[in-house]
Amino acid sequence: MLIRRAKKEDYAAFAGIESQHPGFPAWGIAGFEGEERNRNSVTLAAELDGAVAGFINFWVLRPQVQFNTLAVEKRFLRRGVAKALMGKMAEYAAKSLCREIDLEVNERNAAAIALYAALGFEQVGRRPKFYDNADAALLMRKVLPAKE
Numbered sequence: 001m002l003i004r005r006a007k008k009e010d011y012a013a014f015a016g017i018e019s020q021h022p023g024f025p026a027w028g029i030a031g032f033e034g035e036e037r038n039r040n041s042v043t044l045a046a047e048l049d050g051a052v053a054g055f056i057n058f059w060v061l062r063p064q065v066q067f068n069t070l071a072v073e074k075r076f077l078r079r080g081v082a083k084a085l086m087g088k089m090a091e092y093a094a095k096s097l098c099r100e101i102d103l104e105v106n107e108r109n110a111a112a113i114a115l116y117a118a119l120g121f122e123q124v125g126r127r128p129k130f131y132d133n134a135d136a137a138l139l140m141r142k143v144l145p146a147k148e
């Protein structure tokens with residue numbers, strides 16, 4: 001698996017992946033393009049078997065990383081793509097001397113919550129009616145070890 005910085009040419013594939021997941025708060029091509037104007041924003045692509053298999057976006061806001069979005073192509077689910085993308089985000093966080101990674105997740109999204117818990121994120125709060133459809137969000141955080 002290859003994890004690399006996303007390019008403009010990836011955005012159509014990202015939007016295609018978003019559309020495979022009903023209820024997912026999709027950014028669309030314009031959303032990914034907009035992130036190029038934010039110098040704190042990092043978008044990464046995962047490639048598997050020569051295809052775009054997933055993406056992640058986060059903001060490096062030292063001392064925090066704010067994780068924004070992540071999705072994986074349906075045919076590549078449960079092959080470690082999300083874990084690899086999250087791992088690369090953690091590398092960026094460590095290199096940027098960040099101390100924690102924060103995220104919001106729909107409390108109905110059992111797959112994502114299981115992923116984050118498996119990676120050491122813990123629930124630190126809950127926001128009722130956070131999403132447009134009035135679903136609640138869980139706030140989750142991973143504290144990173146201090147650098148020597």
Ligand SMILES: CC(C)(COP(=O)(O)OP(=O)(O)OC[C@H]1O[C@@H](n2cnc3c(N)ncnc32)[C@H](O)[C@@H]1OP(=O)(O)O)[C@@H](O)C(=O)NCCC(=O)NCCS
Binds near residue numbers: 079
């Ligand atoms: C959540 C999502 C990103 C997981 O991607 P993935 O590449 O399939 O996840 P991984 O293969 O890296 O899984 C790593 C671990 O997370 C957990 N996990 C992932 N998907 C899971 C599921 N459907 N049910 C339970 N646990 C799950 C497991 O612990 C898994 O390890 P295992 O496969 O050894 O049991 C994917 O289901 C997805 O794209 N969902 C739609 C978009 C979304 O909800 N994004 C997150 C919110 S922004």
